[in-house]
Amino acid sequence: MPKHIQVRAFREIRKQLIIHTEEIITTATEEHKKYLGVNKTRVGFVKKSERNHVVIIKKISHDLIHAPIEHAVVFRQLGEKIAADSVKDGLTIEEAVDGIIFLKQAIWKVLKKTDVFTQLTLEEFYWLSQTIATYCDIIASKITFTYHELSIKTEEQLNQVVHMVELSEDAIISLDMKGRITSWNTGAQHIYGYTKREVVEKTLSMLIPENKKNDFPMIIGQLKAGNRVDHYITQRITKDKKIIDVSISFSPIRNSKGKLIGASKIARDITENIKIRNQLAHLASLVASSGDSIWSIDKEGKVVSWNKGAEILYGYVGKEVIGKKPDFLIAPEHVSEFYKLKKKIFAGETIENYDSARIRKNGAHVDVSVSMSPVRNNYGDIEGISIVARDITERKKLEQRKDDFIALASHELKTPVTSLKMFAQVLASRFKKEGDFASAKYMESMDTQINKLTEIVNGLLDVSRVHQGKLMYKKEPFAIDELVHQTIESVQLVTNSHTLEVNGNSKRMVIGDKDRIEQVLTNLINNAVKYSPKANKVVIELKNQNGNVLVSVTDFGMGIPKRDETRIFDRFFQVDTPIVKTYPGLGLGLYISKEIVARHGGKLWVESMEGKGSTFYILLPTQN
Amino acid sequence: MEQKKILVVDDDEIILEAFKLMLSDAGYDVTTITKDGIALQKSLKQKKPNLIILDVLLSGADGRMIARKLRSREQTRSIPIIMVSAHPDAKDSTLAAGANDFLAKPFNIDDLLVLVEKYTY
Numbered sequence: 001m002p003k004h005i006q007v008r009a010f011r012e013i014r015k016q017l018i019i020h021t022e023e024i025i026t027t028a029t030e031e032h033k034k035y036l037g038v039n040k041t042r043v044g045f046v047k048k049s050e051r052n053h054v055v056i057i058k059k060i061s062h063d064l065i066h067a068p069i070e071h072a073v074v075f076r077q078l079g080e081k082i083a084a085d086s087v088k089d090g091l092t093i094e095e096a097v098d099g100i101i102f103l104k105q106a107i108w109k110v111l112k113k114t115d116v117f118t119q120l121t122l123e124e125f126y127w128l129s130q131t132i133a134t135y136c137d138i139i140a141s142k143i144t145f146t147y148h149e150l151s152i153k154t155e156e157q158l159n160q161v162v163h164m165v166e167l168s169e170d171a172i173i174s175l176d177m178k179g180r181i182t183s184w185n186t187g188a189q190h191i192y193g194y195t196k197r198e199v200v201e202k203t204l205s206m207l208i209p210e211n212k213k214n215d216f217p218m219i220i221g222q223l224k225a226g227n228r229v230d231h232y233i234t235q236r237i238t239k240d241k242k243i244i245d246v247s248i249s250f251s252p253i254r255n256s257k258g259k260l261i262g263a264s265k266i267a268r269d270i271t272e273n274i275k276i277r278n279q280l281a282h283l284a285s286l287v288a289s290s291g292d293s294i295w296s297i298d299k300e301g302k303v304v305s306w307n308k309g310a311e312i313l314y315g316y317v318g319k320e321v322i323g324k325k326p327d328f329l330i331a332p333e334h335v336s337e338f339y340k341l342k343k344k345i346f347a348g349e350t351i352e353n354y355d356s357a358r359i360r361k362n363g364a365h366v367d368v369s370v371s372m373s374p375v376r377n378n379y380g381d382i383e384g385i386s387i388v389a390r391d392i393t394e395r396k397k398l399e400q401r402k403d404d405f406i407a408l409a410s411h412e413l414k415t416p417v418t419s420l421k422m423f424a425q426v427l428a429s430r431f432k433k434e435g436d437f438a439s440a441k442y443m444e445s446m447d448t449q450i451n452k453l454t455e456i457v458n459g460l461l462d463v464s465r466v467h468q469g470k471l472m473y474k475k476e477p478f479a480i481d482e483l484v485h486q487t488i489e490s491v492q493l494v495t496n497s498h499t500l501e502v503n504g505n506s507k508r509m510v511i512g513d514k515d516r517i518e519q520v521l522t523n524l525i526n527n528a529v530k531y532s533p534k535a536n537k538v539v540i541e542l543k544n545q546n547g548n549v550l551v552s553v554t555d556f557g558m559g560i561p562k563r564d565e566t567r568i569f570d571r572f573f574q575v576d577t578p579i580v581k582t583y584p585g586l587g588l589g590l591y592i593s594k595e596i597v598a599r600h601g602g603k604l605w606v607e608s609m610e611g612k613g614s615t616f617y618i619l620l621p622t623q624n
Numbered sequence: 625m626e627q628k629k630i631l632v633v634d635d636d637e638i639i640l641e642a643f644k645l646m647l648s649d650a651g652y653d654v655t656t657i658t659k660d661g662i663a664l665q666k667s668l669k670q671k672k673p674n675l676i677i678l679d680v681l682l683s684g685a686d687g688r689m690i691a692r693k694l695r696s697r698e699q700t701r702s703i704p705i706i707m708v709s710a711h712p713d714a715k716d717s718t719l720a721a722g723a724n725d726f727l728a729k730p731f732n733i734d735d736l737l738v739l740v741e742k743y744t745y
Contacts, residue, residue, distance in 0.1 A: 411681075414710035415636055418730035422642035425733040426649055454730055458712075465713075 171246075171267040174253065177260060179204045179220050191246075191269045193239030204265075209237040219250065223263045226252045233274075236267065245274040293368075293391075296375055298384045301325055301342065313368070313391055315361030326387075331357035331365055345372050345385045358389065367396045403464040410461040417457070421450045448494075459588040466595045473513040473599055477623055480510045480517075480549050481542055487521040488540060491529075497536065498529050504542045506549040508622040512600040517620070520596050520604070523589040524553040524616045532557025532613065548602075551618045559610040568606065569594045627653040628744040631673035633664060633690070634708075635682045643677065650737055652744075664690065673703060674744045680709035680718060688721035695722035704743035 171188035173181055180203050184196040192199075192207055199206070205216045212235050222229050229250040236246050246267045253262045287294050293310035297303055303326055306318040314321075314329055321329070330338050334356045341351055350373040358368050368389040375384040428443035465471040488500045510517065528538040535556035543550040560568060569590050590604075597604040601621045608614035630652045632643045640656035647654045655671060657663045676694070680687040687707055694700040704725075707718035712728040719726060725739050 411710045414729055415639065418710065419636070419638045419642045421730040422639070422646055422733065426642065426645045429649065429733070450730065 169268075171265075171269075173204075173265045173267070174262055175204060175223070175265060176262045177223065179216060179223070182262060188267070191238070191244070191267065192236065198239075207236045209235055209243055211235065219263075222250060223252060224260065226254075226260055228252070233270070244269055245271045293389045294386065295321070295326075296384050296386045297326060297342075299346075299382075304384060310389075313360075313366065313389060314358065320361075329358055331359055333357070341372055342385060345374050346382055348374060348382065350374070355392065356389075367392045369395075399467065403468050406460050406464040410457045413457045414454070417450055417454055421447060421454075424450060459592065462592045463588050466592060471516075471592075471595065471599065473516060473596075475511055476514065477509045477511050478514040478517075480508055480551070480620065480622070481505045483514055483518060484521060484540065484542055484551060487518050488525065491522060491525045495529055498532070499537045500525065500540060501537055502540045502542070506542045506544040506622070508544060508549045510549060510600070510620050511623055512620070513596075516596045517600070520593040520618060521551070521553075523593050524618070527589065528553050528555035528557070528614075528616075531555060535613070545619070547622060549620050549622050551620070552615050554613060554615040556613040559612055560606060560608040560614050561610055565606055565608060569604070627651065628675070629653045629655065629671055629673040630675045630677060630740065630744070631667060631671075632656045632677040633682065633687070634658065634677075634679040636679075639679075646733055646736070647740065650740070652740070668700060672699070675740060676703055676705045677740075678705055678707050678723070680707055680711065680714045688718055688723075691718065691721040691723050706739055706743065 169187050169190065171191045172183075172185045173188050174183040176182050180201055181199045182201075184194075184199050188199075189195055203216070204219065205213070208215050215234055219229070227250075229248065232248045232250075234246060234248060235243050237243055247270045248268075249266045251264050252260050253264060254260055287307050290307060290309045291312075293313040294305075294307045295303055295310045296305045302323055303321045304323075306316075306321050310321075311317055316329075326338075327335055337356065341354075345351065350371075352371045353369045354371075356368055356370050358366050360366055369392045370390075371388045373386055374382040375386050377383045424443050424446045428440045428447065431437070431440035431443060462471060485502065488502055492500045525538060525540065532538070532555040537556070539552075539554045541550075541552045541554070543552075594604045597618055597620065603619045604616065606614055606616050630647055632640055632647075632654060634640050634643070634656070635658055637658060640658060644654045644656055655667060655673065657667055678687045678691060682690075687709075691705050691707065694703065694705065705723045706725045706727060707714075707721075707723040708727045708729055708731070709718070710729040715726040715728070724743060727736060727739060
């Protein structure tokens, strides 16, 4: 309806109310007497009600006269005021609701007696009738809601509630007995997309999607039976045809005689909640069905969750473990490690795939790969730790078989290599004695190649030992400077292309395995020569650094790309450039070297510039 | 000067042959045996060596056991033993079993000859 017509209609009502205020009051009194006077014992009550209704109607008239002519605002303000006034005036819920119902009738009566209707078009009349009905119903349902649902006793609380209803993100709707919508708050508008005007007087079924069409008869049935419905989860359809998940609560509204007159309905959009719940359910089923053992502990370190995988791995069911400290699940030699890790996780760290051992219910040890991460609450605080463990018995068996095979194969390879080497050396020496130096040289070349083969075989054996943690070390003090010089001398003997330059000294003793450190030095110097084919020197430096010895090996070759600087220490890694691919070797040297240095409590790293060369550093702790 | 006698025990005939060639060329009297037990005892009775070169892993026996037995018997207690093995980690256990020295296979002829000379001097 165009605004100017609304304005006209309002002006008419206002005019009529001014003229007929007294008449309304009189009629009200008379009508109300008739309405309530049946029960003689309630005379006192009637009198009080009469007074109150007079007050209410006076207020309405006053408010209508002085309110700005914007109907929605007027009605809302009036509704709030009347609800508040009813409480302030000490009215019971029934009185307040009856007053409103009566008021509606009274207004109609007055209007009928006047010539207002004759002056209005059909459209204006329709709007006016709807507006008055809606207005009264809104007030009635607001009061009902206020009393019934929240037992509000004071004006202050009431104001809060009225405010709450309006500002509520929940849809708060009232219905009559036929399921027609009689009030509609902004929350409802927000959730369903309809304005009050679009829904009032229409049935609730307009909000019910096809797949939930049984909801409507069910609601009407419950309504008629006077039952409450709490947190009924269902679906609704919005103005733009979107299906939303809602949680709905219904309460019956009764008049003073206890007769059902409608229902208040609160609907909450739980589409997001449902989505999150579905995601959680999905995750929960993933955890539940996972073959990995997944369990968690709380802040006190007690087990709080335990999945099927954990039952299978450990042999305990949830109730045997939940609430207990998990020490009995961990192999004794790993308990202190577990507590160290736990501390780290509570500090926010995450541990991934570290090998450990656990104990089954039957006492058997089981090898596991464990990942631990913090469990955080909504505020980001760490509430506990999740522990994922995978049975790696099979993997360990396979690794063992592989390492055993490598050990066996390398031993078997060495036997023919040993005899080849012995014959080559004997023949070289015989050729020399006979003056056949050319043949002696060939035999020596053969011996050199056999040495390379031996190195490869030893490398494989070392890797399998490193992997099994079986690389043996001696613990003897030795002079590192002397070892570096000796190593350089022996490498220089077989290196013609490069000069090995050595600078500085540390004057320190290192405790460890001299042969293994020599192996590292030899590997680094050989690499320096191998990867700098166009250079003619390698520089080795010895330095004393804060009680440690720092040995550096610098080449002037092709350098290492930044992305490979840490990967070169991986097993079987080779710098992946076409130029370098032509260089022999299995890519085991640096892996083994790093392990040897680490076992000595030291550190091995590289600094490199592509095209300029690389420097490898060995930092070793010294005796003092 | 009398030739020094060396007894080499290994289960690989080719290696034994290589030892024989190598040590004979260097002027030693070399006896080789592939079997343990009876063959070894027989050999020891026939010709007491100045040095025994003993492999760690022999088919059917552990060279370290043999070394222990040799050390426990009066007549062989003083014979120096060099143990050889393709397992470089075996060094400590061979020394513990009574070997005088250890050499990892494959080795340089010079390294062997230095050791042999040291114990037959």
